[in-house]
Amino acid sequence: MSVLQTEGLAVGYGERVVVDGVNLEALKGQFICLLGPNGSGKSTILRCLAGLLSPLKGSVYLKGDVLYRLEPKDLSRIMAVVLTDRLSPGLVTVFDVAAMGRYPYTNFFGHFSEDDRRKTWEALRLVNAHDLAERYFSELSDGEKQKVLLARALVQEPEVIVLDEPTTHLDVKHRLEVMEILRELTKEKGITVILSLHEIDLALKSCETALLVKNGKILAYGPPEVVLDEEMVTTLYDINSAHFSLCLGGMELVNNGGPMVYVLAGAGSGAPLYRFLNKCGFSIMTGVLHENDVDYHVGKALGARVIGEKAFEEISDRSFSKAALLSNQVPYIVESDYPVGSFNRRNADLARHILAQGKVIYSLRGREGARRLYGDGAAGMVFFPDFNSLGKRLKDLSREQQAGGE
Amino acid sequence: MRAHDNKINTLPLPFLFALFGLLLLVFVILNITLGSVQISLSEIWKSLLHKGDPVFQTVVMEIRFPRAVAAVFGGAALAVSGLLLQIFFRNPIADPYVLGVSSGATLLVAIVSLSGFAMGMRSVSPYLLSAAALIGALGVVALIVILAGKLKNVVTLLVVGMMIGFMCSAGTSFLIAFAEKEQVHSFTLWTLGSFSGFCWDEAAVLAIGGAVLLIASYLLCKPLNALLLGEDYAQSMGVDIRTLRVVIVVISSVLTALVTAFAGPVAFIGLAAPHLARLTLGSSDNKVLIPAAILIGALITTLCDLAARLVFAPVELPISAVTSLFGGPIVIFLLLKRKTSL
Structure with missing residues (x-):
């Protein structure tokens, strides 16, 4: 009535x-x-x-x-x-x-x-x-x-x-x-x-x-x-600086330019890291993420470039090579403390591949965890205890590079 | 607990009311006993029974008694008028004169007493002055009531009332500029207010009119309480706002007009008595606040009238000088003792 x-x-x-x-x-x-x-x-x-x-x-x-x-x-x-x-x-x-x-x-x-x-x-x-x-x-x-x-x-x-x-x-x-x-x-x-x-x-x-x-x-x-x-x-609301995500039920501030960072993440470990890097002024590229991963949706809403994979599928060759190619073009690689399991185990391969190219991975995983996961390859990684120290280092690096470029 | 931090008293309400009532009785008796002639209680009693000394009898029955009655009802009327307008405008510094009622009265009194000579009058009778003041005050009330129904919100009404007040004052100033010195002096004393020279007829008009309106304002305590949350909330709870506005304006203004007509614009009581009542009771509930304001208004006015008569006897001070001088520090003191704002 x-x-x-x-x-x-x-x-x-x-x-x-x-x-x-x-x-x-x-x-x-x-x-x-x-x-x-x-x-x-x-x-x-x-x-x-x-x-x-x-x-x-x-x-x-x-x-x-x-x-x-x-x-x-x-x-x-x-x-x-x-x-x-x-x-x-x-x-x-x-x-x-x-x-x-x-x-x-x-x-x-x-x-x-x-x-x-x-x-x-x-x-x-x-x-x-x-x-x-x-x-x-x-x-x-x-x-x-x-x-x-x-x-x-x-x-x-x-x-x-x-x-x-x-x-x-x-x-x-x-x-x-x-x-x-x-x-x-x-x-x-x-x-x-x-x-x-x-x-x-x-x-x-x-x-x-x-x-x-x-x-x-x-x-x-x-x-x-x-x-x-x-x-x-x-x-x-006439907003261009933020994206609304129905799935997340909220707004995310959109990333607009700045040096690129490739983020290895998953299982929700990426969301706060994206937001943090976004605020530090970096553009984000991330993957490989499954479509049922909250990081996938937050990344999308933030305006990050997300390399996705179908839900509950193993990471395909196509996604893997796309990620490998893109990560190679990006100056900084960062990884969160994401868990590795059967569906996303090829993300660990991706990290090994990046390390094998002689690139540095800035990791939040901790030295011990990284050694267990990547073996000797972990020697090419730099570790940070928290977001703050990571952000500071990345900002310093990008500033140096800008000064060098001029 | 914090609940009672801001209350100044922790006394139960019936006790407070009994205390106020008793004090009022004492002050009224003092008002009748003390003065240029001291009259003992037994003499007063005899006078009341028409058995006393004829001189005392005249002083008691014809001078002091009506004056005391006038002070009691005048004070009560001003206090309630101020309280109503403070609630109505939701403004703690509103007083009975914000709507220009006293300015209207003053203008008419000025016309009569300052330009009376020009019109060939030899002297001005007190009755004429009272009539002029009443007409002036009620004229402004009528104007305000007509406007109250038309204006969208009360703040506009407040500003309009103040403007009317200023316009009347301008007229008064104009008359003062062209008046003679002695006339200006007596006129100025009128504008400061006094309860002297009240006869029984005047006191009776003030007492009966005042009592009726005081009862009427007490009957309004339920909608007045709803108004504490503002007009929108009051309306949403079923208050007929347009009618209430007019009723409040009429009651408060006529109360003020009555006092002003006979005693001139007595300052401060209407502003301070409601605050004193609120602060001593620790409540804004009009069911207790209106009676408290009546008692406190009457109390302060009788006390101040006593002081006005006695302190510099035989010179009598204008009552406004006494009310402000005594009352101001009390209100400041009470406000300092309390942490929340009004």
Whole structure:
């Protein structure tokens, strides 16, 4: 059953239309997320959905009724909001802030019954803020405040909660906590959650439906897995310096030029190394990596040249010779501490081949491990205990080479 | 635990209220006893029963009693008016005069008392002054109420109110420039406020009007509490914001207008009493804050009126001088003791 529905909705202020043509349908217990760059009109849409702003065109229907014709009191029993305003309510305790959510249910004098009290505590416990109940709201951190405001919304016993950027200013722990609570609400209480987010990864990982807003228009509407691909994310945010990977569910900064480094990696040991070398200003070439290896996807998203192999296949002659050829043209070879097993054992052959050409491999594997794997060939390797020392050495080398070249 | 770090008192609320009430009673009695003629408690009692010395009876019943009643209700009215506007504008430095109410009153009083001679008036009766002040104040209230319904947000309303205030002050300055010296002196004393010369009629208007509006503002405590989170949240919880705006502006402005009409623009009480109430109670909950502001406003005003009369007797100080001089340090002290901001 559709709880909230819009038809040809245009939102804005006065004469100015901010977003036009908003058609969305929120079902019971659905988790809907608005994505878009700053200033695209996400907040304006949300304010309109919450009844804080009347629509310029079209309508919003709440459970079949025209939303802005509802009495404020009736509306407040169905819909609650969490806004971005920085609040300074003065000397009000956390419990009292949450308790304000009982407003639509208490009598003229705001008399608080045992039932109201119990419901307030329940909501505070649900968001893990019951320990804060006695504190003044203004003393809390941003993350704690956000949880309390969420509790306040819950105390209102709504069927729909509208949240404007609930994760902004929060640290990782609180961000995940808030999203987790919201997801539980949709699943267990059947509350419909509509929110705006800045983090694509969070949207992808928590929402069922995404509404992409840009330049006053709705770019797409549907499950994030369907509507969010690399191209759409690039259009949505106008970013050229980063790549979005649906498989990784996040963004990677794209590598743009700089001296080439060939990286031997695998089984996830490459991902942090790529990012590190990328930040140091190197371009990356890597392989041979299997297509089911996370390094493969991170490498691709970073814009590295990846020599790939089909999943669960042994490395073919074709891939091997391609890797051998390319690694030969690159000034620096680096290897991570990747494990060698039956599928990728030819990567060890590749390393031996490179060493046999008289090239140096800068290794993070450690002397002992390398000797076991490559035998005497390991003599041609230089070892580093960590990323930092490796990065420093590579930077020095490339600087020397530049100076020599001039 | 940290929970109570910022509370200045740990006394239970009923005790605090009893304390405030008792102090108020003591100050009211002192106000009636002390002065150029000392009147003992038993004399006061006799006067109340119309059995006392006729001279004392006149002093008690015709001068000091109405004056004390006026100070109690005047102080309470200003305190609540200030509290309402501080919540409404979500601004700790809002006071009853931010919307230009006193400037409107002052302008009309200036017109009557400074240019009265030009219009052929020999002297200005206090009734005329009060009527002028009331008309001026209510005129500004009417203007503000009309605007309050039209303006998008309260900050705009605040600025508009201040502008109206400045315009009225400009008119007043204009009149002062062309007025005669003696008139300016008595006019200036009026602008500093005084509870002297209150007769029963005036005190009754202030007390009855004030009491009605104070009760009305207490009835608003539920939506006022919701307003602590801002207008958007209040609206989302079912508050009819447009109506509430008008009601708050009307109640607070009429409260101020009543006091200003009879006592002139008494400074500081409306700004400081709400803060003192908040700080001593350690709470912004209007259910306790409004009664506390009423008691504290009445308390400070009676105390300051007493000081104004006695300290440099027989010269009587303007009450605004006393309120600011006494109250300022107290508010600063309380703020320093507390770590969080208002």
